[in-house]
Structure formats: C-alpha cells, structure tokens
Amino acid sequence: MYVGRDMTELSMTSKKGWNNSELAFFHHAFQQITPYLNSEGQTIHREIIEEIESRGGMKRGEADYTHGTEITYD
Numbered sequence: 482m483y484v485g486r487d488m489t490e491l492s493m494t495s496k497k498g499w500n501n502s503e504l505a506f507f508h509h510a511f512q513q514i515t516p517y518l519n520s521e522g523q524t525i526h527r528e529i530i531e532e533i534e535s536r537g538g539m540k541r542g543e544a545d546y547t548h549g550t551e552i553t554y555d
C-alpha cells in the first residue's frame with residue numbers, strides 16, 4: 482500500500498522534488514490506466530517517465546540481504 486503524498490500535493494511540486502517511491506508508484510498507476518488518460522494525464526505521465534530516465538532509471542545498484550534491486554513504493 483502506498484503511503485506518501487497524494488497527487489494533489491505532488492501536482493504543486495516539480496517532478497525533481499518527487500522521491501523515487503512516488504515516481505515509481507504514480508508511473509505504475511498511470512501505466513495501468515494509459516488507455517483512459519486525457520491529454521493532461523498523458524503529459525503528466527510523460528513528465529514522470531522523463532524524470533525517471535533523467536535519474537538513470539529505477540533500478541537499485543546492488544541487492545543485499547534487506548533490499549532487492551527494484552524500487553518499492555509500499
């Protein structure tokens with residue numbers, strides 16, 4: 482379950498100010514509803530993708546005994 486800032490708060494924050502778990506969660510959410518997004522939703526999703534790409538993707542560098550290689554948002 483996602484625990485963090487909601488889209489109302491995040492919409493007033495630059496994508497550079499979002500943390501990785503927020504980017505991961507909302508990217509996944511938008512990805513699930515892509516066929517239903519209007520042009521504004523598509524723009525937001527594209528901005529999220531661009532921010533993820535500018536950070537080098539969502540993979541962790543290394544796994545250890547407490548963390549895997551995927552960024553989790555729950």
